[in-house]
Amino acid sequence: MKIRAKITASLFAVSLSAIVLVSIVSFHFARNALLETNGKHLLALASGEKNYVSYVLQAWQDEISLITSRTQLRMFFSEHLESPAPRHIARMEEILLDATEASHAVKKIGMCDLQGRLVVMAGDPDLVHPTCGNFATESVTETVVADVWMSDAGELYALVAGPVLMDDEIIGIASAFMSASELLGITQNYTGLGETSEILIAERTAEGHARFLTPLRYDPNPGLTRIVRSDQVNVPITYAMLGKGVGLIGPEVIDYRGQSVLAATAYIPEMDWGLVVKIDRDEALKPIQSLLLLIGISALVIFLLITVIGFYVGRGITGPISRFISILRDVRDGDLSRKIHIQSGDEVGYLASSFNEMLESLREKTAQLTDSEMQQRAVVDSIVDGLITIDEHGFIQSLNNACETIFGYTPEETLGQNVKMLMPEPYHSEHDGYLKRYHDTGERKIIGIGREVKGKHKSGRIFPLDLSVSEVSVKDRKLYSGIVRDISQRKAAEEEIKQANAELEEFAYRTSHDLRSPLVSSIGLLSIAEKAIHADDKDRALASLTHTQSSLRKLEGLVKDILMLTRIKNVDEDEETIDVEAVINETLDKFRHMADFERLDIQQELNFSKALFAKKSRIILIMENLISNSIKYQDLNKSNSFINISTYREGDKFVFRLQDNGLGVPKDQQDSLFQMFKRFHPKISFGSGLGLYMMKKSADVLGARVVFEDPGDGAIFKFEMPIEL
């Protein structure tokens, strides 16, 4: 819009100044030309009329001279002067009459003697000069026009006086009254003079003023009474009376009417007359008005044209630019697919094609950037560890795919939220404080250091995380980037190792103690035996030796169990098909020799008919342990000690159940049942205390478990192992 206005305004201004300039110039030019032309015309006229007036005056003089030079007239006049006789007057009258009739102009003519007495007169007797009467009063030496005047009737007359000569002697004066209407013909003939111009003739009054001789165009009646005073210097007639040659004055001179006129002036010296040919300035310059009008109309037309042109040209420029702008807006808003279609060969067109090229380049770069970003994204998403970026207030800016696996939340659920949602207490409440403290103090507690923390899964489960945080500064934003690794498994493994180590340590302690103890005892006991033998105390010696034996036997059993234990954990064994019933019977056979075996009631309810596919030695160990314990820990005070062995399938498990009514396990010991080196009955001293512990380890290897139940009287042990159906 602005451009269009600018263009229109500039065109306007230019054209306006041009028009104004041209107007002024042509105005002046035209004016001067007109004035010059008119001036020339007036000068020509003035000059012409002046000559004509002179000619007319001369003609009158000549005409009268002709009459006065008539010989007969002069003879009769001279004779009359010598001897006046009526017949002379009659003869002179005759001649004069003849002359007046012959002449159109002469109206009356009279002759006077030198004393001024009228001798003869012919013509119109009523025609008199206002002041002179019938005669020119002054004597003349040659024929001159004495005066010109206008009668009351409005007719112009001239009085021409001339000498009457006889033999070169002036004997009298002739006075002729002539019609001066030729002068009127000069001044009253307005043809070719336009509408305002007129020719004026004025005589000088006795006071020196100018008096118009002929009627004025604008004031016909007071013809001979119109006087222009000589002090009116700016009036053309005054100029004329100055007696200079033909000249041009104006156009600022004012005529007798008060109008500005252009005038040419002339002087007729014979009569002391002034001649003015004048034209109103307005009339002289009238064409200029037309010019001005024409200029005005042209200007209007031009302005109109300019407005239209300016409008269209402007539009031609702003149109493409507006289109340009609208497409730029689309690009700014993200639409890179636009293209500008401007074909004009000018700069705008060039701009458009450059822009299109730039846009193309931008599209390419954006595509590259998108690809690169996608690639980066893919890499980030492919890493197993979680990558979370937060801003300095803790709000999550981005997370990779692994985070969903680790924390259980989808990106929509977490983006923009505060990262503390992924933390359990106390981290949850303290995180804001951590951020603030770092922000204020710059003290690094975790940034660049790495730490083990706890995370909270969507399900509420709390798990250990390895967290390392780094600081990212992008322009003026501070971001923190954290790598999280779910170390539950590692922790579990660590825990297992710790446990195993603790077990091992415990084991080492206990075994060293339990191995040493019987040895130390044996040494002491043998020394007593020795002393007893020296002292001939057979009973004491035998008692000693017996105790020694049992100590060493205990030692043997322990060593065996320890070796067995290590084998359970370390030796790998293939699974094989096991006949459960056969194994049980074999075990019972093995223990047949044990003390108090016969008094037991062995009950078997073997309902598991299939074969077991498992690691045989482990199964045997478990069964042997359970069965031998029942035998060992029978309650001798009971008369109906029994062992009930049953096998069955429960769901997807094989169950080996053994119930007895023996000594059972004291209530307060039941929790530590399967720990190593636990013995629950002091008097029954053989047994390393590792039996149940070994059984548990064997069960672990089989993926099974051993369970104890207290039936109140005795014990129930169940071995449960998952099987394939």
Added chain:
Amino acid sequence: MNIKSFMIIDDSEGDQFLAKDAIKHFDSNIEVLQAYDGQEALEILRGLPQQPDVIFLDINMPRMNGHEFLAEYETWENSTVVVIMLTSSDQERDREKSMAYRCVKQYFTKPLDSSTLEVVTQISLKE
């Protein structure tokens, strides 16, 4: 003043035999009480009109071990009883744990012999 009664709390019959033999040889008039674990010992001690002068206490016993026994026994009114640890364990932690009990005066490793008994007698008489 003589020592009149000892108690031996040990789960090993062999060690009981050894200890009793040593004591009898030392002074045949001393009464020797025997218990095979902490629980049995408490039962016996509860029923006594008079606590023994010295108790020899093993650590590793089934049902109730030496430290568990001490934890209970210390709550009883028995300021004169001298408890001597007699154990196979030479672990420092066992020693420390044992000596933390007020009534435990010494910590010996097995076997019990006459020189040990001499020391024990002296300790007991001091109390």
